[in-house]
Amino acid sequence: MSDSGSATPATPPAPSPQDVLADLTSRDVSRILRASSTINWGSRELAEALAPHVRRIDTETDNLDYAGMLHSNANHVVQAVSVITAAAEGRCVCTTYHGWMFYEPEKLEQLGRVEILSHTEPGWSMTFECRCTLCDATYSVEQGDYHYMWWQWSKPPKAAKRPKLRYRTAKNVG
Ligand SMILES: [Zn+2]
Numbered sequence: 001m002s003d004s005g006s007a008t009p010a011t012p013p014a015p016s017p018q019d020v021l022a023d024l025t026s027r028d029v030s031r032i033l034r035a036s037s038t039i040n041w042g043s044r045e046l047a048e049a050l051a052p053h054v055r056r057i058d059t060e061t062d063n064l065d066y067a068g069m070l071h072s073n074a075n076h077v078v079q080a081v082s083v084i085t086a087a088a089e090g091r092c093v094c095t096t097y098h099g100w101m102f103y104e105p106e107k108l109e110q111l112g113r114v115e116i117l118s119h120t121e122p123g124w125s126m127t128f129e130c131r132c133t134l135c136d137a138t139y140s141v142e143q144g145d146y147h148y149m150w151w152q153w154s155k156p157p158k159a160a161k162r163p164k165l166r167y168r169t170a171k172n173v174g
Contacts, residue, residue: 014042017049024050024080025060032061033073036080040100041111044134047087054084070147075100094132094156097139101150105130105141114139124149 015023015038023035039047050057058081066073079100086096094114097103105128108114117129117138128141130153142152 014038014046017046020046021050021053021057024057025053027060027064029064029066029073032064033066033076036076039080039083040076040102041107042083044087044093047083047093050084051088054081054088057081057084071101076102092132092135092137092156094135094137094139097153098155101152103141103151103153104149105143105151 015035020035020038020042023031026032039050061077061081066077068074079096082096082099083093086093105114105116105119108130109116112133114130114132117131119128120126124143124145126143128143128151129138130141131138137157139156140154144150144152
């Protein structure tokens with residue numbers, strides 16, 4: 001049997017939050033990187049299960065040599081900590097997308113996380129308009145190519161975080 005014909009590997013069973021936590025606090029770089037990828041693409045439930053441990057995870061993943069060729073692998077770990085922090089603070093995971101260059105809109109759409117509303121002419125360099133299916137926030141995403149493909153998400157909309165104004169200003173009333 002050969003699986004050379006399959007373009008995408010079969011999805012492995014999702015690891016339990018306990019397994020992911022054990023990896024993250026192992027001080028073993030390869031285990032931490034694997035767990036970080038699981039979190040960065042993982043479910044809200046996984047991030048929420050890890051949220052109570054976010055400080056410990058932050059400390060235990062610090063000061064290790066993650067290496068990386070064109071892109072520092074430490075960024076994957078920093079992103080995983082941001083995803084867990086967002087869950088701990090009750091923020092939607094989409095508020096962290098601008099912090100990591102690997103959130104490919106099509107991949108997130110396949111996972112049901114975003115809806116691609118529109119995009120420019122397909123090519124190496126293009127722009128997507130995306131809507132988060134969890135909280136409805138919209139983002140523009142710039143795709144570029146510099147040795148590897150990257151995606152720069154716009155910052156989360158400020159309105160999502162800003163408290164409601166108590167008084168309306170009379171400025172625009174006419
Ligand atoms: Zn969202």
